[in-house]
Structures are given as C-alpha cells and as structure tokens.
Amino acid sequence: xxxxxxxxxxxxAKVSVASVxxxxxxxxxxxxxxxxxxxxxxxxxxxIPHAAARMLITRRTRTVGALLPDLYGEFFSELIRGIDLAAxxxxxxxxVSSSHDGVExxxxxxxxxxxxxxxLLILSERVDAAFLRANLPRDLPVVLLNSPVRNSxxxxxxxxxRGGAFAxxxxxxxxxxxxxxxxxxxxxxxxxxxxxxGYRAAMARYAPDAPLTVLDGDFIEESGYRAGLxxxxxxxxxxxxxAANDMMAVGCLAAFKEAGLRVPEDIAVAGFDxxxxxxxxxPPLTTVRVRIVDLGRSALEQLAxxxxxxxxxxxxxxxxxxxxxxxxxxxxxxx
Amino acid sequence: xxxxxxxxxxxxAKVSVASVxxxxxxxxxxxxxxxxxxxxxxxxxxxIPHAAARMLITRRTRTVGALLPDLYGEFFSELIRGIDLAAxxxxxxxxVSSSHDGVExxxxxxxxxxxxxxxLLILSERVDAAFLRANLPRDLPVVLLNSPVRNSxxxxxxxxxRGGAFAxxxxxxxxxxxxxxxxxxxxxxxxxxxxxxGYRAAMARYAPDAPLTVLDGDFIEESGYRAGLxxxxxxxxxxxxxAANDMMAVGCLAAFKEAGLRVPEDIAVAGFDxxxxxxxxxPPLTTVRVRIVDLGRSALEQLAxxxxxxxxxxxxxxxxxxxxxxxxxxxxxxx
DNA sequence: AGTTTGCATGAAAACGTTTACGTTGGCGCC
DNA sequence: GGCGCCAACGTAAACGTTTTCATGCAAACT
Numbered sequence: 001x002x003x004x005x006x007x008x009x010x011x012x013a014k015v016s017v018a019s020v021x022x023x024x025x026x027x028x029x030x031x032x033x034x035x036x037x038x039x040x041x042x043x044x045x046x047x048i049p050h051a052a053a054r055m056l057i058t059r060r061t062r063t064v065g066a067l068l069p070d071l072y073g074e075f076f077s078e079l080i081r082g083i084d085l086a087a088x089x090x091x092x093x094x095x096v097s098s099s100h101d102g103v104e105x106x107x108x109x110x111x112x113x114x115x116x117x118x119x120l121l122i123l124s125e126r127v128d129a130a131f132l133r134a135n136l137p138r139d140l141p142v143v144l145l146n147s148p149v150r151n152s153x154x155x156x157x158x159x160x161x162r163g164g165a166f167a168x169x170x171x172x173x174x175x176x177x178x179x180x181x182x183x184x185x186x187x188x189x190x191x192x193x194x195x196x197x198g199y200r201a202a203m204a205r206y207a208p209d210a211p212l213t214v215l216d217g218d219f220i221e222e223s224g225y226r227a228g229l230x231x232x233x234x235x236x237x238x239x240x241x242x243a244a245n246d247m248m249a250v251g252c253l254a255a256f257k258e259a260g261l262r263v264p265e266d267i268a269v270a271g272f273d274x275x276x277x278x279x280x281x282x283p284p285l286t287t288v289r290v291r292i293v294d295l296g297r298s299a300l301e302q303l304a305x306x307x308x309x310x311x312x313x314x315x316x317x318x319x320x321x322x323x324x325x326x327x328x329x330x331x332x333x334x335x
Numbered sequence: 336x337x338x339x340x341x342x343x344x345x346x347x348a349k350v351s352v353a354s355v356x357x358x359x360x361x362x363x364x365x366x367x368x369x370x371x372x373x374x375x376x377x378x379x380x381x382x383i384p385h386a387a388a389r390m391l392i393t394r395r396t397r398t399v400g401a402l403l404p405d406l407y408g409e410f411f412s413e414l415i416r417g418i419d420l421a422a423x424x425x426x427x428x429x430x431v432s433s434s435h436d437g438v439e440x441x442x443x444x445x446x447x448x449x450x451x452x453x454x455l456l457i458l459s460e461r462v463d464a465a466f467l468r469a470n471l472p473r474d475l476p477v478v479l480l481n482s483p484v485r486n487s488x489x490x491x492x493x494x495x496x497r498g499g500a501f502a503x504x505x506x507x508x509x510x511x512x513x514x515x516x517x518x519x520x521x522x523x524x525x526x527x528x529x530x531x532x533g534y535r536a537a538m539a540r541y542a543p544d545a546p547l548t549v550l551d552g553d554f555i556e557e558s559g560y561r562a563g564l565x566x567x568x569x570x571x572x573x574x575x576x577x578a579a580n581d582m583m584a585v586g587c588l589a590a591f592k593e594a595g596l597r598v599p600e601d602i603a604v605a606g607f608d609x610x611x612x613x614x615x616x617x618p619p620l621t622t623v624r625v626r627i628v629d630l631g632r633s634a635l636e637q638l639a640x641x642x643x644x645x646x647x648x649x650x651x652x653x654x655x656x657x658x659x660x661x662x663x664x665x666x667x668x669x670x
Numbered sequence: 671a672g673t674t675t676g677c678a679t680g681a682a683a684a685c686g687t688t689t690a691c692g693t694t695g696g697c698g699c700c
Numbered sequence: 701g702g703c704g705c706c707a708a709c710g711t712a713a714a715c716g717t718t719t720t721c722a723t724g725c726a727a728a729c730t
Contacts, residue, residue: 015710016711022688031709034708050685050686052387052450055715061387073612074409077409077412088432095431096431116386254615281585340715353682354679356717357678357679390685391684392716392719
C-alpha cells in the first residue's frame with residue numbers, strides 16, 4: 001500500500017500536480033472553487049505531503065535541533081517544555097540530542113543534525129567559539145543558551161546568573177549573615193562561574209571584611225550533601241550557605257539534618273533555580289527563581305525569528321532576569 | 336555557497352556518483368583503493384550527504400518520534416535520557432513532541448510527524464486503540480509505553496505498577512500497619528489505576544479487615560499536600576500513607592510537617608517512582624523504584640527492533656519490574 | 671585459445687515535491 | 701473586432717540521493 005502522493009490527488013481532482021501544490025500551500029494562483037475541489041480530494045485520499053520530497057526541493061526542513069548536555073531533573077524537562085511549546089506555535093518540529101559527554105560526541109551530534117534542521121539551539125558547556133567555527137556552516141542560524149561565547153555572530157540568550165546570585169547574597173547579608181559559604185557548580189560550567197562571580201561581588205560590596213568560603217560541587221545532590229557534611233564540621237561554621245543550584249541545596253539540607261543542625265536556626269540555606277520541588281523540601285527552600293520555561297521559549301522564539309529574517313548580521317545578546325524567592329530555609333520568619 | 340553534493344565528490348575523486356554512494360554506504364562494490372580515494376575526497380570537501388534526498392529515495396528517515404504528555408520533573412528527563420541514549424546507539428534521530436493537552440492536539444502531533452519518522456514511541460493517557468486506528472498508518476512501527484491498550488497490533492511496554500504497589504503495601508502491612516491510606520493519581524491515568532489495584536489487592540490479601548482509604552490526587556506535589564492535610568485531620572488517622580507517586584509523597588511530607596506530625600513515628604509515608612530527589616527529602620522517602628532510564632531505553636530498543644524486522648505480526652508486550660527501596664519515611668529503622 | 675564468470679564501474683531512472691516557464695482562454699480597451 | 705494582458709492552469713525541470721541495469725575487463729575454467 002503505497003502512500004498517496006500528489007499525483008493521486010491531481011488525478012482525483014482532475015488537475016495537474018502543480019495546481020495541487022498551489023492549492024495546498026497558500027492557494028494563490030488557483031480559483032477558489034478548484035482549490036476547494038483539490039482540498040476535498042486530498043482529504044478524501046488522506047493525502048499527506050511527503051516531507052522529504054518537500055525538504056529536498058524547498059531546502060527547508062521546518063525542524064530545529066536542540067543540543068543539550070547531560071542535564072538532570074527539572075531543569076531539563078522545563079527547558080524542553082518551553083522549547084517544544086514555542087516550536088509547536090511556530091509549526092516547527094523539534095529534534096533533540098542530549099547527553100553527550102565529550103566535545104567530540106557533541107561535534108558528532110551537530111554534524112549528524114546537519115541538513116536535518118533549519119536552525120540550532122545549543123546549550124552546552126563544551127561548546128565554545130572555536131567549536132562553532134569548526135563544526136557549523138556559517139549560515140546556519142544558531143541560538144546559544146547560557147553561553148560565554150560572544151561576538152561569534154550567533155545570538156546568545158543568557159540567564160542573569162550573576163545578578164541573581166548577587167541579589168541573593170545581598171539578601172542574606174541584609175538578614176544579618178556575614179560568614180556565607182558558597183557551593184559551586186562544575187568548574188567549567190558557565191552558569192556556575194557567573195553565580196560564583198555574583199557571590200564574590202556581593203560579598204565584596206556589602207561585607208568586604210567577611211571571609212569567603214567556596215566549596216566545590218557539580219550541580220548534583222550528592223555533591224551538595226558532601227559539601228554540607230564539610231560545612232557542618234567547620235569551625236567557625238558559616239551561618240549561611242548559598243548553593244549554586246537547588247539540587248545541591250537539597251543535598252545540603254539532608255547533610256545538615258543528618259549532622260543535627262537546624263535550618264535556618266543553626267545555618268541558613270539558599271539555592272538557585274527554584275525547581276518545583278524546592279518549596280516542598282523541609283524547610284522550604286529560599287532560592288533564585290529562573291523561569292526556565294521562558295528561557296526555552298524565548299530561545300526558540302529568537303531562533304524562529306532568525307529563520308525568517310535573513311539574519312541581521314549583528315547577533316543579538318539577551319539576558320533573562322531572575323527573582324529571589326524567600327522561604328523558610330534562610331530564616332525569613334526571623335527577619 | 337551551495338553545499339557540496341555527491342556530484343562534487345564524484346568529480347573530485349574522478350568517479351561516478353554511483354561509486355561515491357557505494358563507497359559512503361557499506362562500501363561493497365568498490366575496490367578498497369577507490370573507496371579510500373572517494374572517502375578522502377569527501378573528507379576534503381567536507382561532504383555531508385543531503386538527508387532529505389536520502390530519505391526521499393530510501394523511504395527511511397532514520398528518525399523516531401516520541402509523543403509524550405505534559406510530563407513534569409525527573410520522570411520526563413530521565414525517560415528522554417534513556418530514549419536518547421539508545422537512539423544514539425542505534426544511529427537514530429529523535430523527534431520530540433511533548434505537552435499536548437487534548438486528544439485533538441495529540442492527533443495533530445502524530446499527523447505532523449507522519450513521514451518524518453520511521454517509528455513512534457507513544458506515552459500518553461489520551462491515546463487508546465481507537466486513536467491509534469484513526470491516526471496512524473497501519474504499517475508504522477509503534478511502541479506504546481504504560482498503555483492499557485492491548486492487542487492493537489502494537490508493541491507495549493509497561494511498568495509493573497500493580498506489582499510494585501502490591502509489594503509496597505505488603506511491606507507496610509508486614510511492618511505492622513493496618514490502616515493504610517492511598518493517594519491516587521489522575522483518575523484517567525493508567526499507571527495510577529494499576530497502582531491503586533495493587534494497593535487494593537495487597538490489602539485484600541494481607542489485611543482483609545482493615546479499612547480502605549483512598550484520596551484523590553493528580554500526581555502533582557500540590558495534590559499530595561492537600562491529601563496530607565486531609566489525612567492529618569482524620570480520626571482515626573491512618574498509620575501509613577502510600578502515595579501513587581513520589582511528588583505527591585513529598586507534598587504529603589510537607590503537609591505533615593506543617594501539621595506537626597512526625598514521620599515515620601506518627602505516620603509512615605511511601606511513594607512510587609524513586610525520583611532522584613526522593614532520598615534527599617526529609618525524612619528520606621521509602622518508595623518503589625522504577626528504572627526510568629531503562630524504561631526509555633528498552634522502549635527505544637524495542638522500536639529499533641521493529642524497524643529492522645518487518646514486524647513479527649504478534650505484537651509483544653513486555654513488563655518492566657520495580658523494586659522496593661526502604662528508607663526512613665516508613666520507619667524502616669523501627670522494624 | 672575461447673568462453674564463461676564475476677566484479678568494478680558508469681549511465682540513468684526513480685523518489686515526490688516545488689516552481690519557472692509556457693500555454694490557453696477570457697476580458698477589456700482602443 | 702482585433703489586440704494585448706492577466707489569471708488559471710499545465711508541462712517539465714530541478715533538488716541529491718540510491719539502485720537497477722548495462723558495460724567492460726580481467727581472471728578462471730574447459
């Protein structure tokens with residue numbers, strides 16, 4: 001049972017394939033009545049245009065690719081949701097490639113997407129300017145998410161990690177804390193570095209004499225848990241800890257619980273991301289909210305824009321704001 | 336700058352396009368030396384075969400589609416990870432379509448994927464046998480995840496929800512509980528119903544005289560929270576509560592905390608799914624572990640199998656086992 | 671040595687669509 | 701009434717590949 005093609009429809013409607021094509025797209029160049037007849041014939045035969053044939057001649061796939069790192073938890077799903085939502089609204093398909101460890105694997109991923117997508121959404125620590133130059137055709141629209149890359153000719157969309165972290169630390173200091181520890185994310189990670197910068201900047205600005213304590217983490221709960229155990233054993237113990245993401249903050253809470261520390265009385269805890277579960281942990285987590293769905297959505301919107309306009313040459317760089325969400329874990333009630 | 340085509344490579348290597356094609360795929364039918372020469376020429380010109388042209392003639396896209404519901408949190412990301420991992424291993428691309436509310440939207444999604452994919456992975460409550468008949472070509476390989484559909488000619492891969500729930504309730508009963516409440520998922524959800532059945536069956540079997548308490552939930556934390564408040568106010572209060580998923584169990588914990596109930600001393604709590612965060616909530620959550628990554632992986636493996644063999648006509652139905660993970664929230668230490 | 675076999679290679683058709691171009695016919699204008 | 705023009709429609713080329721078939725050539729067999 002061969003699928004019905006445009007020829008079948010043409011025969012059924014007693015017109016040429018050209019007219020069928022015209023009637024199916026836009027419909028200009030055909031009478032309203034023939035157009036109707038054609039569409040009815042198409043309906044009757046359950047005609048679905050062959051995507052590949054269309055791509056071949058049109059040189060457009062109506063598909064965008066998303067290159068994502070090995071992301072865990074809520075962040076990933078929220079991001080995809082945002083992207084997918086916007087993609088659907090634009091009639092675009094979404095080709096996903098996630099969890100590639102090495103830079104070589106990422107390169108293979110973008111190469112294999114070559115020609116299957118009209119544009120690319122890239123969120124990956126490993127991707128830098130050199131990578132882009134080496135692996136991407138100059139004319140492929142690309143939007144970079146949370147990337148340090150600048151002036152590469154590609155659009156960039158960042159979260160205001162630095163600003164969010166800065167605001168959170170300022171909040172903690174204003175709440176009376178001085179000895180504030182920071183649990184960092186992976187060393188190579190851009191978000192992580194920006195959040196660390198925000199922490200440093202706010203400390204320097206509002207509590208210049210206070211000690212800086214930075215513990216290594218990697219965005220996974222486990223590492224937050226380990227950092228928490230370390231913190232619990234310190235003397236003097238910091239009165240507050242700011243984790244570079246919520247996952248680690250949650251791990252940290254577990255460690256404190258185990259160590260017999262009360263939160264926020266003995267030590268305040270703050271996170272970053274406001275993953276949905278943040279308000280259900282015990283105590284509810286003070287954190288910096290990032291509208292992840294919006295991040296995905298705007299990224300795709302921007303890409304869709306690029307697909308339409310032939311690239312305004314000056315690559316835009318947008319930043320998405322964050323807001324502080326105060327809950328019990330940093331002793332809001334005490335303030 | 337027109338992309339380099341197979342013709343360019345042919346000219347560069349001084350052979351015909353046919354030989355280039357042969358050299359690039361398999362390489363049978365060409366001398367080792369000419370094959371090498373061709374591949375070098377291709378390398379030199381940075382030749383990447385035009386995917387659409389290949390699809391057109393081959394009638395295969397090397398792409399599979401994943402139709403997913405509006406999934407939240409860890410489950411979604413883990414599932415995608417598993418699917419993506421396996422897809423990469425098989426050299427398949429992954430076209431994702433998630434978060435469609437209505438059945439009509441889902442239908443539109445599968446229709447629009449028509450011809451862009453070789454097979455489909457479907458996880459959606461709204462999809463039943465009628466839907467499949469109406470919207471899918473008879474010969475498109477499909478694997479259904481967690482679907483009640485049977486004998487539709489499609490492969491089905493389910494989680495042993497009933498068995499997992501049964502085992503958990505048995506465990507609670509063996510730990511001395513009798514009055515065990517259950518927080519259900521969405522009424523129409525297949526997993527939810529199966530888990531409820533497991534609860535009922537275990538209660539009937541091991542504690543036939545105990546009261547059955549079923550509270551309505553919808554898999555979201557919020558609903559677990561509400562159910563928790565209800566439970567806290569009951570007299571007599573159940574001594575254990577089994578939530579149909581971890582999210583709701585977490586919401587429940589928050590409610591108990593707020594109501595001043597101690598877990599597990601005053602009331603034991605168990606969940607389902609073992610989302611990564613389950614072990615970091617307070618107290619760590621006893622739950623039923625579902626290897627979600629494996630679920631995604633096996634689903635894709637099965638689909639890939641279908642793509643190879645021309646469908647053995649008898650649609651297989653597999654079930655993926657669960658295991659109980661005992662943590663503090665159900666008073667394991669007491670036992 | 672002649673015939674057959676087999677293998678490397680090339681020529682060309684085919685996949686299903688869009689679109690540039692040509693053809694037709696009707697209509698208005700002089 | 702003839703001319704030109706425009707809209708509707710058809711014809712055919714083009715997109716880049718794979719694959720069938722034909723061709724040539726060398727080795728192997730009789």
